[in-house]
Structure formats: C-alpha cells, structure tokens
Amino acid sequence: MASDSQTQSPASAGVKANGQKGFVAQMISGHSAVGLAVGALMYIICVSGTLMVFHEEFQRWEQPNATEFAVGGAEPAAVARAADAALARVGESPHHFYVGLPTEGLPRLSVAYDDSHGWFADADGNLGEEVHHPWSEFLEGLHYYLHLPNTLGLTVVGILGAMLVGLVISGVLAHPKIFRDAFAMRLRGNKQLAEADLHNRLSVWGAPFHFVVAVTGAAIGLASVLSYIAADTYLEGDFEAFYEPVFGSDPAEDETPAPVANIAAALTNLKAEAEGVVPWYVMMHDPGTKGQGAIILAEHPGRLIYGENYYFDEAGTITGKLGHSDGPVGQQIVASAYTVHFGSFGGLPVKLIYGVLGLAISIVSATGVNIWLIKRREKGRPAPKLELAWAATIWGTPLALGCSFIAAVSGMVDDALITAIFWLVLLGLISLSLLATDRAAFSRGLRMGAGGLIVLGVALKWGAYWGEVTSPAAVWVNVAFLMTAAIFIWQGWPARRGRKMVSSAAE
Known part of the structure; x- marks a missing residue:
C-alpha cells in the first residue's frame, strides 16, 4: 500500500497542474512583454532618427532670428573677432574652444567652449544671443543614447542597430516572394493581410536604406565597446589611441601663456592650399597656451567623409592633416559612417529622401509588432x-x-x-x-x-x-x-x- 506521502488526490493534482500552467502563462506573458519593450525601443530609435535627419533645420527653427550667411560668407577677420570676443568673455583659457562656420545646412557663425555654452555672431564678428537649442539637443540625446549614460546608451543603441541588421536580412530571406510581390497592396479587408502588405512593401522598397542605416548605426553605437576591447588587447590600454585615426589626438599640455593661434590667417591659408574645401568648424585645445592645438574641420564636396582635419600653428600656417580624405581605405570608410547614417550629404534633397525612408522604417517597426499581435489573436491567444x-x-x-x-x-x-x-x-x-x-x-x-x-x-x-x-x-x-x-x-x-x-x- 502506498503511503500518504505518495498518494495524491485528483483534485490536488489538478491544482498542481493548473498552477504549473499558470506559471508557464506568466512566463510567456513576461517574455512577450520583454519582446514588446525591445520593439518599443527600436521604434523610438527609428522615429527619433527620422527627426534627427533635420536637426540643423530644427536648430534654425528654435532660434529663427540669428544672423545667417551664404556658405563661406563669414570673413576670416570677422571669425577671429568673434573668437577673441568669446575668449574674453570666458576670462580664462577653456580646455576646448569651438567656432562653428556657416554651412549649407546651418548657415550661422557661432562660438562655444567646454560646456557647449556659446553665442551667435554677426557678419562683423559681434557676439549676439546665446546658442540655445533645447529640443534639438533632447532629440540628439534620445537617438544617440536613449538618454542613458553615454557609453551605456551608445551600446544599447548599437545592439538595437545590430538587431535591425538581422531583421532586415532575415526578413528578406524569410519571404522568397517579397520582390515579386513588391507592388501588391491589400490595404482593405483582412487586417493581417493589410498590415503584412504594408510591412513587406515598405521593407522591400527601403531595404538598401534600412540595411545601410542599421549597419552604420550599429557600428557607431558599438564602437565604444570595441574601443575598450581593442585598447586592452592591442594598444596596452590606451583608449584614446583607438579613436586617434578618426578624431585625431590632443597635444601634450603646456599651460604657459602664449598668443591665441591665428584663426584668420589659418582660414586664409587653407583656402589657398586646399582649393575647393569648405571649412565648417574650428576646434582649439587649450587656446592661449604654448600647448594649444588648433584644427580646421573642412568638408570635401563630392565626398562622403564628414570632413578632413587640417592642423595649424600659432601663426596660422597649415602644418598637416589627419588623413580622412586620402588615408587608408578603412579610415575613409569610418569617416563616412556618420555622413551616411544621418544623410548629411547632398543637401536638402537627400535629407527629404532620408526623411521619407526613415518614416517608412518607423512604420515597418510598428507593423511588425502589429502582425505578431494579430497572429496571436487569430491563434486563440489574444493579448489585449x-x-x-x-x-x-x-x-x-x-x-x-x-x-x-x-x-x-x-x-x-x-x-x-x-x-x-x-x-x-x-x-x-x-x-x-x-x-x-x-x-x-x-x-x-x-x-x-x-x-x-x-x-x-x-x-x-x-x-x-x-x-x-x-x-x-x-x-x-x-x-x-x-x-x-x-x-x-x-x-x-x-x-x-x-x-x-x-x-x-x-x-
């Protein structure tokens, strides 16, 4: 005869079975919720990325009364006066100092220092109102970092980009008729068919764009993680050396006072020595000291690189360049990732195309989850x-x-x-x-x-x-x-x- 401990009534067995089913149901629900959260973050990245294509236009909208110039319309002497006036306001040498020059997308002259505190300047180099773009900066923090701490945020966004790469590839491979049915749209009638057609058509029409944007986004986001691994493995822990081929490096510090490097002469010399380039940023490290470093970042029209770094000395003489424009192929590809990802080449027409395709990928992201939820409902497992x-x-x-x-x-x-x-x-x-x-x-x-x-x-x-x-x-x-x-x-x-x-x- 079995002991009482070995005997189980049908009722208690049923309770146990129901308890196990309830636990499994809870786990499935939790798993679905996590999947939905990942889908939500990807959707937010897609929407914010679409808006970020127009971040320069948003900056102009936020401060619509700032002086605007034609491209290259700021005279070197006026740029230098604006820089001198800003440095005088700061009162002491900032660690980093920046001068934004007029470009096609952002035709304004501005100066800023370490904490991004800065001012606009007019055609004579007189400082005007403070630079203040709170909504544009909010969008940047949302798309780059999801408002998480910088390294963590970039890593999360990079992982989402890598997942998007996988979704683009697997989506095409999982639908062998996707290209044949590229124009089949059944938007009326069956809800699942309508969602599926919208999802598949936008996916196939924008597949090259989706893939390129996802790959560059993943590369930009995961670069911080890769830098730590590469620095520890190959560069004896020198984190800054990993980024040196892309951003250059700061010179050795020497805080002995010295004249500020001659920006006006440098801009004039660059125009003579590098014909056709368009300077759009001046960056200075510890200006007004012997250890100062000075760089002009210039666009190369017709190239995808975000720019070339031209170095200049105290007298404004161009002393060399980083190599984005003619360095190793890998360096040029990396220097093009930002431009390709955000569509900051080709002017407004390219931005509009990126905006439409960005809206498409946002819809694809939304309809993908919609289809999954509809299928659950049709299989008798609704999740209201x-x-x-x-x-x-x-x-x-x-x-x-x-x-x-x-x-x-x-x-x-x-x-x-x-x-x-x-x-x-x-x-x-x-x-x-x-x-x-x-x-x-x-x-x-x-x-x-x-x-x-x-x-x-x-x-x-x-x-x-x-x-x-x-x-x-x-x-x-x-x-x-x-x-x-x-x-x-x-x-x-x-x-x-x-x-x-x-x-x-x-x-």
Whole structure:
C-alpha cells in the first residue's frame, strides 16, 4: 500500500497542474512583454532618427532670428573677432574652444567652449544671443543614447542597430516572394493581410536604406565597446589611441601663456592650399597656451567623409592633416559612417529622401509588432493588454514628443526636465492604456493630442518671435509641423471615424 506521502488526490493534482500552467502563462506573458519593450525601443530609435535627419533645420527653427550667411560668407577677420570676443568673455583659457562656420545646412557663425555654452555672431564678428537649442539637443540625446549614460546608451543603441541588421536580412530571406510581390497592396479587408502588405512593401522598397542605416548605426553605437576591447588587447590600454585615426589626438599640455593661434590667417591659408574645401568648424585645445592645438574641420564636396582635419600653428600656417580624405581605405570608410547614417550629404534633397525612408522604417517597426499581435489573436491567444500597451507606444511617442516640444519652446521648464517629461508622459500613457477598454478610441485620442500639442508649440514659438524671423528654414519647419499636426488630427477625428463606420455598415 502506498503511503500518504505518495498518494495524491485528483483534485490536488489538478491544482498542481493548473498552477504549473499558470506559471508557464506568466512566463510567456513576461517574455512577450520583454519582446514588446525591445520593439518599443527600436521604434523610438527609428522615429527619433527620422527627426534627427533635420536637426540643423530644427536648430534654425528654435532660434529663427540669428544672423545667417551664404556658405563661406563669414570673413576670416570677422571669425577671429568673434573668437577673441568669446575668449574674453570666458576670462580664462577653456580646455576646448569651438567656432562653428556657416554651412549649407546651418548657415550661422557661432562660438562655444567646454560646456557647449556659446553665442551667435554677426557678419562683423559681434557676439549676439546665446546658442540655445533645447529640443534639438533632447532629440540628439534620445537617438544617440536613449538618454542613458553615454557609453551605456551608445551600446544599447548599437545592439538595437545590430538587431535591425538581422531583421532586415532575415526578413528578406524569410519571404522568397517579397520582390515579386513588391507592388501588391491589400490595404482593405483582412487586417493581417493589410498590415503584412504594408510591412513587406515598405521593407522591400527601403531595404538598401534600412540595411545601410542599421549597419552604420550599429557600428557607431558599438564602437565604444570595441574601443575598450581593442585598447586592452592591442594598444596596452590606451583608449584614446583607438579613436586617434578618426578624431585625431590632443597635444601634450603646456599651460604657459602664449598668443591665441591665428584663426584668420589659418582660414586664409587653407583656402589657398586646399582649393575647393569648405571649412565648417574650428576646434582649439587649450587656446592661449604654448600647448594649444588648433584644427580646421573642412568638408570635401563630392565626398562622403564628414570632413578632413587640417592642423595649424600659432601663426596660422597649415602644418598637416589627419588623413580622412586620402588615408587608408578603412579610415575613409569610418569617416563616412556618420555622413551616411544621418544623410548629411547632398543637401536638402537627400535629407527629404532620408526623411521619407526613415518614416517608412518607423512604420515597418510598428507593423511588425502589429502582425505578431494579430497572429496571436487569430491563434486563440489574444493579448489585449499588450495590444493596448503597443498602441500607447506607437501613438504615445508622438504625443510625448509633443509634450517635450511644448516644454522646450515655452521656456518655462529647465532643459534637463525635458527628457524627464518625455519618458514620464510615455510611461504614463502606457500605464493608462491598461485601463482603456476601446483600443481604437484610445489611439485616436493620442493622435488628436499629438496634433494639438504640435499646433500649440508652433503658436508659442511663432508668437515669441513674431516679426523677428530671419531664417527661411524656420518658416518651412513651421509649415512642416502644421502639416504633420493636420495629419494627426485628421487621423484621430471622431466624426471621421463615425462616417467610416456608417459607410462600412451600409456596404
């Protein structure tokens, strides 16, 4: 006879089995939630990356009254006067000092020092208002780092880029008919087919772009991790030596006072010695000391490299260059990664193409998760809470961006809080979604809210600078914002939804 310890009633066995099933269900739900979180971060990276293509235009919009120049329109003497005036304001030699020269994308003259505190300057080199781009800087921190500490943030974003590379490749290999059906679009009727067609068509049309952007993004993001490994393995722990072929290196420090290197002479000499290049940045290390280092970063038209570093001495004589323009092929490829990733070549037409393709990859990111959720539902494993959370992510991200937008343009919030506002609003909306009962109505409300916030932000900015706007780009950015707001409001308008339902019922 079996002992009591070996005997188990059918009821207790059923409880145990149900407990095991409940545990497994919880683990599956947790696994799905983690997958959704990764999808959400990738979606945010795609959306913020699309916006980052236009970061120069956003900077011009944020301060639309700054003096603008033709490319190369700042005279060397005026540049030097602006630099001298800024150094005089600082009062002591900063560790790093920067002069931004007018370019096609950002036709302004500015000076800044260590903590990015700086000023614009006019055509005579007189300093004007302080440089202040809180929303553009917020977007940069979001796309580069997800607002995490720099090295950790770059690593996370790099890993997401590597995952995107895998998704692009596996997506093409998993759909052998994807190119044959490149123009098959069934957007009406079956929801899964509509989502799948939109996902697949945008994927195949933008596949080369998606792959290149994902590869360069992964390389840029994971470079910090690779640098530690390479420095420890091959460079005896010299971290800076890893980046030297890309960014150059700072000279040995010598704080003995000396005249500031002659910027005006250096710009004049560069024009004579390197015909056709367009200087767009002057960087100085410990200016006004014997150990100072001075570099002119210049664009090479027709090349993908982000620029070439030209070194100059105290007298303004060009003493050499880093080698991005004619160095080893690997060095030139690395120097082109930033330009290719952000579309900062070819001017506005290329930016517009990148904007459209960036929007496409954002939609692909969103529809990929939509298809997975629909398949779950059709297989009898619906996840209504996950569906609501995903809807809150898709449409809550533009609304949270709208809140950060209002915080930045109102001037009533400290710049550091803009980041907190974005994440708190987004997480709050995802939490709120779990209480919603009508996913469609909830999504429409988020779209309406995002559109309204954009209109309010444009009104606040336009009102603050009424009659003072001197930048044509600022006007066009306003138009683009208002068109975007109109689309969001149109998509979320309840009356439009009601007419659609009546029409469907009539059919």
